Amino acid sequence: MIIPGVEMIRSIVIFCLLTLHDPVSSNQCGKVWLTVSSLWRPVAINNKVVDAELEVNWDLDCPANAGYPDSIKVFTADPAHNKTIKPQLTLLLAEHPRGYYRTNITVGRPPLPGGWDEGGGATLPGPHCLKHHAALYKNGEFLTSSCLQIWPTWMYDLRRQLGRLPIGTLMIPGTHNSGCYKHGDLTRRDAFQRYLLTQDRDVWTQLVHGIRYLDIRVGYYPSIPRNNTVVEETNYVNRFWVNHDIIRITPLMSIIKDVRNFLDVARGEVVILDFHRFPVGFEGRPSRHRRLASILHREFGGLILRPDRGVDGLGPTLNDIWTVGRRLVICYGDQQTVNEYDWLWPPMTQAWGDQQTAEGLKNYLERTILGSKRPRTSQNPLWAVMAELTPIPLDIMLKPSGGLRQMADSINRNLTVWFQDEWWKQTNIVATDFFLGNNLIDISIQSNIKKSNIAHWRL
Structure with a gap:
């Protein structure tokens, strides 16, 4: 039996959870949020390295007549509910003018709360905090706090607000080269992959955190080197790999399995899977594209949403997608293959700046996002900005101590500010490296609520 009003009460509870840890629109004269640094540092006594260290971020935008907060404390539980807990770290803001502080508190790869560890059983909707919280204080008085959190069901949780928005107008958080990760602890040997790995969480964990766009580059390998010999791969499924350019990184089936399992569990979420390039083994081989298409159709079947430009070429609304019951968009970067299969979406435009500095990337993104002609094609209502720096x-060769982690660290916290303050209204998909180093999942959720409010007042 369904109790009248339960649905409304549930929506109110989720909205309260959202505003409780809202890093974008706090009314407490300042906001604080937590990210995870992409950097790592070696340990002198062994081959291990330390990575995934907590970073505290804040923005104090106070009225002229208001006194500014003066300190931030980091806890391993919510200080609003546990008044006796002692802080792990206290920061006096007058001593840290940059607006962020990288701690030596290691987050690691903790169990995901709410039952969201893969294969963990029952999964609870809504946002869930990991153990670390940061709180803002003024003269010892608690003002506001936020936590490092996952939001595995944000689209459907906010369906009353977001349901009428076309997917081409949503701000959708994504990852660049989504399958280029190493799951588990890093060692010094992994430093040699400093220009190959772009993420430090697997695709399942990316989706559970709230990522909804995956950027995939696929290579085809008829034979694989094993134990100093080249072995012919008899199972053609295992011949497909996720690549970073011409280097294979992760078996494609690992990615497919994570996406399928997530869609099975998170029954209202919409995922965009962008097979953007095919850098190895596909040139002049349409049969290999057909093999890949057959795998995708076999694995995802009734979950695949057919191409739909929607009203005004902005794609179907979330309500339209939920009505149909198909929640996976597969964009495919080979038009000839798209022409053969009516369930593949046309190639998606990616705005890629090929920039090496924060200033260069900001100028490129500003021209692209705010320009009068944003790069959406007439066939595909979706488009993505690739918000990461690119090495030359x-x-x-000349920066052995550099790498993509350092480049992500130099740009990620800037992206949080730029999209929060300037670009949220015009952005569709934004993909980044080492996504935990920015706050774009939360920015996207808050931005979509604001977009919904704007659309509502226009009706």
């Missing part, structure tokens, strides 16, 4: 060949 000389970087790889």
Whole structure:
């Protein structure tokens, strides 16, 4: 039996959870949020390295007549509900003018709360905090706090607000080269992959955190080197790999399994899977595209949403997608293959700046996002900005201590500010490296609520 009003009460509870840890629109004269640094540092006594260290971020935008907060404390539980807990760290803001502080508190790869560890059983909707919280204080008085959190069901949780928005107008958080990760602890040997790995969480964990766009580059390998010999791969499924350019990184089936399992469990979420390039083994081989298409159709079947430009070419609304019951958009970067299969979406435009500095990337993104002609094609209502820095060949040779982690660290916190303050209204998909180093999942959720409010007042 369904109790009248339960649905409304549930929506109110989720909205309260959202505003409780809202890093974008706090009314407490300042906001604080937590990210995870992409950097790592070696340990002197062994081959291990320390990575995934907590970073505290804040923005104090107070009226002229208001006194500014003066300190931030980091806890391993919510200080609003546990008044006796002692802080792990206290920061006096007058001593840290940059607006962020990288701690030596290691987050690691903790169990995901709410039952969201893969295969963990029952999964609870709504946002869930990991153990670390940061709180803002003024003269010892608690003002506001936020936590490092996952939001595995944000689209459907906010369906009353977001349901009428076309997917081409949503701000959708994504990852660049989504399958280029190493799951588990890093060692010094992994430093040699400093220009290959772009993420430090697997695709399942990316989706559970709230990522909804995955950027995939696929290579085809008839034979694989094993134990100093080249072995012919008899199972053609295992011949497909996720690549970073011409280097294979992760078996494609690992990615497919994570996406399928997530869609099975998170029954209202919409995922965009962008097979953007095919850098190895596909040139002049349409049969290999057909093999890949057959795998995708076999694995995802009734979950695949057919191409739909929607009203005004902005794609179907979330309500339209939920009505149909198909929640996976597969964009495919080979038009000839798209022409053969009516369930593949046309190639998606990616705005890629090929920039090496924060200033260069900001100028490129500003021109692209705010320009009068944003790069959406007439066939595909979706488009993505690739908000990461790109090394040049000389970087790889001349900067042995550099790498994509350092480049992500130099840009990620800037992205949080730029999209929060300037670009949220015009952005569709934004993909980044080492996504935990920015706050774009929360920014996207808050931005979509604001977009919904704007659309509502226009009706």
